[in-house]
Amino acid sequence: MRYPLSEHDYGAHPAVLPPDDPTRHDGDAVPLPVRLDLYRKMQEMRLFEKRAYDLFMRQLVKGTSHLSLGMEAIAAGFGAALRADDLTFATYRGHAHTLARGVPMTPVLAELLGRSNGLMGGKGGSMHLTSVEHGVLGSYAIIGAHLTIANGAAWSAQYRGSGQVTVCFFGDGTTNIGAFHEALNYAAVFQLPVVFVCENNLYMEYTPIADITAVPRPAADRSSAYGLDPVAIDGNDADEVYLTATTAVQRARAGGGPSLIEAVTYRHGGHSRADPGKYRPADEVEAWKRYDPITVYRGRLQRLGIDQASMDRIDKEVAAEVDRATEEAIAGDLPSPATALTELWADGGSSWHN
Amino acid sequence: MAQLTYRNAVARGIAQEMRRDERVVLIGEDVAGAGGVFKTTEGLLDEFGPRRVVDTPISEQAILGAAMGAAMTGLRPVAEIMFADFFAVCWDIVANQIAKTRYMTNGQVTVPLVIKSGNGGSLRFGAQHSQSVENWAMAVPGLKVVTPATPRDVVGLMAAAVRSDDPVLFFEHKGLYAMKSEVPDGEIVDELGKAVIRRAGTDATILSLGLTVGRALDAAAQLASSGIEAEVIDVRSLVPLDIRTILASLNKTGRLFTVEENPRLLGWGAEIASIVADEGFWDLDGPVQRITTPYIPLPAADSLEDLVIPSADLVAATVTKALRS
Ligand SMILES: Cc1ncc(C[n+]2csc(CCOP(=O)(O)OP(=O)(O)O)c2C)c(N)n1
Ligand SMILES: [Mg+2]
Numbered sequence: 001m002r003y004p005l006s007e008h009d010y011g012a013h014p015a016v017l018p019p020d021d022p023t024r025h026d027g028d029a030v031p032l033p034v035r036l037d038l039y040r041k042m043q044e045m046r047l048f049e050k051r052a053y054d055l056f057m058r059q060l061v062k063g064t065s066h067l068s069l070g071m072e073a074i075a076a077g078f079g080a081a082l083r084a085d086d087l088t089f090a091t092y093r094g095h096a097h098t099l100a101r102g103v104p105m106t107p108v109l110a111e112l113l114g115r116s117n118g119l120m121g122g123k124g125g126s127m128h129l130t131s132v133e134h135g136v137l138g139s140y141a142i143i144g145a146h147l148t149i150a151n152g153a154a155w156s157a158q159y160r161g162s163g164q165v166t167v168c169f170f171g172d173g174t175t176n177i178g179a180f181h182e183a184l185n186y187a188a189v190f191q192l193p194v195v196f197v198c199e200n201n202l203y204m205e206y207t208p209i210a211d212i213t214a215v216p217r218p219a220a221d222r223s224s225a226y227g228l229d230p231v232a233i234d235g236n237d238a239d240e241v242y243l244t245a246t247t248a249v250q251r252a253r254a255g256g257g258p259s260l261i262e263a264v265t266y267r268h269g270g271h272s273r274a275d276p277g278k279y280r281p282a283d284e285v286e287a288w289k290r291y292d293p294i295t296v297y298r299g300r301l302q303r304l305g306i307d308q309a310s311m312d313r314i315d316k317e318v319a320a321e322v323d324r325a326t327e328e329a330i331a332g333d334l335p336s337p338a339t340a341l342t343e344l345w346a347d348g349g350s351s352w353h354n
Numbered sequence: 355m356a357q358l359t360y361r362n363a364v365a366r367g368i369a370q371e372m373r374r375d376e377r378v379v380l381i382g383e384d385v386a387g388a389g390g391v392f393k394t395t396e397g398l399l400d401e402f403g404p405r406r407v408v409d410t411p412i413s414e415q416a417i418l419g420a421a422m423g424a425a426m427t428g429l430r431p432v433a434e435i436m437f438a439d440f441f442a443v444c445w446d447i448v449a450n451q452i453a454k455t456r457y458m459t460n461g462q463v464t465v466p467l468v469i470k471s472g473n474g475g476s477l478r479f480g481a482q483h484s485q486s487v488e489n490w491a492m493a494v495p496g497l498k499v500v501t502p503a504t505p506r507d508v509v510g511l512m513a514a515a516v517r518s519d520d521p522v523l524f525f526e527h528k529g530l531y532a533m534k535s536e537v538p539d540g541e542i543v544d545e546l547g548k549a550v551i552r553r554a555g556t557d558a559t560i561l562s563l564g565l566t567v568g569r570a571l572d573a574a575a576q577l578a579s580s581g582i583e584a585e586v587i588d589v590r591s592l593v594p595l596d597i598r599t600i601l602a603s604l605n606k607t608g609r610l611f612t613v614e615e616n617p618r619l620l621g622w623g624a625e626i627a628s629i630v631a632d633e634g635f636w637d638l639d640g641p642v643q644r645i646t647t648p649y650i651p652l653p654a655a656d657s658l659e660d661l662v663i664p665s666a667d668l669v670a671a672t673v674t675k676a677l678r679s
Contacts, residue, residue: 087427120460130459137426138459142450148416149451152423152431159379159405160428179446182413186509188422189411321361344496346519350457352495353595353629 004211011207015284018236018266018291025239026300034080039236039301039311041076042294043318045096048105052095052112052126056273060330061112065126066093070236070268073293074199075100077241078167081249087135087157089150089168092127093199094139097169101134103324115332122335123343137166144179146170150281151187152192154258165252166194167245167314169344173204175218181225184260186224191257195248198262199235205271206279219262228260235263236293239300268292355538361531363505364394364470367512368432370541372402375430381408381417382434391436392472392531414444418469422452425467430516438473438487438525445490452521453496468515468522471614472567473501473617475663476529481651484528484659486560486615488563489622491523492592498546499592501525503567506537507590510544518546527564547594551603555585558609558673561600562624563589565663566613572666577673580620584673592622600626608639610672613664614646621646645672 004013030038036062049069055061068075071093074315079100082088098108103119111118119131127141140146150168157164174180175198187194190312198219202209215221231248234240241263248259249294266288270277277285298311344350358366372378377467380398382390388410389396399407410417414435421433435441441448455463475484493500498520501510502615508526515522517654552567554576563568567588574584589596604610612623622666645664653659 013423097400104411120458120462122458124458128458130462132459133461136421138455138463140451142446145415145419145446145451148419148447149426150419152420152425153427154423155420156427156429159424166423179415181421182411182416185411186416190408209500271469339460343459344457345468346456346464348461350495352593353597 008329010280011281013211013281015281015287016202016210017119017287019234022291022296022299023303025237026240026303027051028243030242032058032304033173034242035239035301035304036306038076038080038242039297040314040318041079041100042238042297043315044105044321045072045075045099045334046294047318047330048099048109049323050097052109054198055113055326061126062114063125064272065112066272068093068096068160068267070288070292071201071265072096073238073241073297074169074197074235074263076244078197080242081245082165082167083153084259085135085162086164086249087137087153087166088151089137089146089166090129090139091146091170092139092141093171095126098129098131101131101136103131103134103136104323106328109325109329110332113329113332114335115329116335117329117332121339123339128210138242143174143253144170144177147183148179148186151183151192151195154187154192155190158193163253164193165249167197167249168194168245169197169199171204172198172200172209172218174198184226187258188228191255193252194258194290195245195252196258198260200264201267203271203280219260223260229256231259232262232264234289235265236296238293238297302333308316355536357534358505358537359531360393360505360508360526360533361394362396363508364512364526364536365396365398367509368395369398369401370509371511371513371516372398372406376641377428377430378432379406379408379424380432381410381420383410383412385409385434390434393524394531395434395626403647408426414440415447418444418447418452421467421469422447422465426463426464430466432468432470432516435469435471437483438471438520439482439485440477441471441487441490444593444594448497449494451599452492457496464519466662468512468524470524470526472528473525474527474529475652475659476565478654478656478659480654486651488525488592489616489620492625496521497593498503498522500590501523501527501564501592502590503527503530503564503588505533505535506542508543509537511590513543514546517543522546525564529565538543547591547596549589549590549596549599551585551599551617552588553584553586555583555607557582557607558584558611558677559600559603559607560669560673561589561610561623562586563614563622565615569664569666570613570669573669573673576666576670580674582677589622597626597629599668604630605637608637610638610642611669612642612644613669614644616647618644618646618649624641641677643672643676645669671672
């Protein structure tokens with residue numbers, strides 16, 4: 001028998017540090033327009049979520065909120081690798097993945113604020129962002145479930161011959177629930193056009209993943225059980241993510257079946273709400289904040305000859321967009337009371353007897 | 355007209371819909387090559403091929419998740435959960451995912467799927483392969499819930515379930531699989547939310563579902579010989595519920611009995627009794643009486659199982675006592 005917390009105090013586990021060379025991917029074959037787009041997208045996610053956090057602290061965003069500050073390279077890299085009609089499934093930590101598909105900021109923010117101009121009229125909230133017209137087939141808040149649902153979307157695409165690829169994002173902690181294993185076997189058996197992306201931010205809620213997982217790499221070390229190649233990448237380098245995503249998505253589209261990708265990353269903040277994340281070693285937090293995906297990318301663009309001023313201009317444009325979205329979201333009406341009873345059934349209502 | 359078993363009617367109903375609509379597909383454990391552990395899907399692989407009739411691993415969450423994702427993106431899957439007891443291992447997908455997603459997305463997503471499952475007791479399978487779980491499903495907003503009691507209704511309600519744009523839990527009663535009766539030729543399509551009066555009467559209304567329909571009819575025959583004319587209603591669809599047919603019958607008879615296979619607490623009859631207390635109180639000449647399996651898991655031994663699932667004798671005795679006192 002082994003008890004992790006008899007081997008180390010809570011929060012005093014060994015730090016896991018990021019890669020130390022941010023220039024590794026400077027020479028990768030990513031076209032400059034894609035790179036500029038990746039930069040802008042990450043900045044949109046960053047500034048949007050910072051604003052969401054402010055609004056949460058002002059108690060305008062109610063309930064809960066799970067930010068992916070520090071994890072933007074994964075959402076941006078995959079977003080850029082997808083076709084407009086591809087399908088994505090995210091978790092409660094899904095703001096960035098929703099923006100990555102081109103969903104405008106205003107309805108997303110308004111949904112967080114519980115307004116009628118929210119993406120789902122206020123009925124879903126921050127954990128269930130969905131925009132079918134953008135291929136965002138939902139954000140799911142019960143660990144593991146959406147991996148199985150993503151399989152269904154992939155199966156349907158294969159059956160209909162649409163050529164769509166499904167991408168499903170989830171956390172490291174999710175690799176320990178049964179649905180993960182059911183879904184991977186299922187996808188492998190039927191060779192579904194689906195890409196599973198484990199965003200390994202080293203923690204499930206408040207417990208380090210290494211303390212409660214049988215293998216060091218929660219996703220990559222499980223892949224062989226499903227006949228898949230182990231793929232573990234730097235999830236803070238948008239180019240590495242983008243190139244990995246492009247390969248996996250092309251493979252799926254060409255009939256090559258599923259992939260499982262573990263993208264190692266880190267969240268700057270806590271798990272949710274106002275959690276300060278104090279259960280993490282200070283040197284670990286510091287190192288990952290330095291290895292921030294946006295800082296890494298800015299450095300790269302600079303080395304590739306993009307001047308500071310044009311990047312500052314992007315930042316400014318994005319900031320203005322966030323301000324505008326904030327105003328529009330706050331100006332939104334509360335949902336009309338009647339909507340509490342609509343859209344249970346396909347006929348739009350919720351009646352259960354005649 | 356041909357005689358058809360309840361189990362063969364399941365395959366006929368699915369085949370009817372698969373012929374009509376290319377989007378209808380069937381998945382589940384042993385449903386294709388083996389034709390189903392209860393032989394309810396026999397012949398479908400031969401007619402529709404391995405692309406539309408698919409054997410899956412023992413992964414109930416993966417099966418229902420696949421059905422849901424496919425339903426969200428244009429297919430109309432029928433998925434099998436072999437024994438209804440097994441819903442417990444995939445209830446997240448049913449209750450949190452399939453049922454809630456349309457509402458949470460404010461109508462962006464529809465989930466037109468059918469989950470068919472072998473439900474109920476009387477086969478001596480013991481506590482983990484026998485229970486009636488319609489009331490689990492009824493408790494979750496967003497699921498339609500039907501239980502056919504005859505081979506003809508199996509076909510008609512399966513067609514209605516497949517054509518429904520909402521998720522439907524289709525409870526086949528395992529104790530009825532061998533039942534054989536006349537089923538009309540040609541396409542049969544019912545409507546969800548319609549109860550059927552199986553026997554007309556004036557003295558008491560007996561509500562029944564699945565296995566208990568036959569038992570209620572047997573009870574009514576016994577009662578008739580002692581001069582009590584009971585009206586037997588086959589509820590068929592719990593969600594949506596045809597409360598109008600039930601209230602109209604009560605208005606005529608003045609007494610209401612429910613015959614439920616589920617354990618007592620929160621069975622479907624309890625909800626009906628509560629509506630009747632609201633809307634039918636002045637029609638009641640006596641209390642509503644629920645005849646249910648007691649508050650226990652089902653025992654395996656035939657003598658014990660027969661003792662606890664409501665029998666025709668128990669129904670007849672309960673009605674007689676109530677009307678004669
Ligand atoms: C089935 C289930 N169990 C527990 C939870 C509570 N919970 C919410 S998030 C979370 C941690 C998940 O960790 P991970 O998969 O690493 O994702 P992350 O939050 O780090 O992105 C837990 C345990 C849940 N939502 N669902
Ligand atoms: Mg995590």
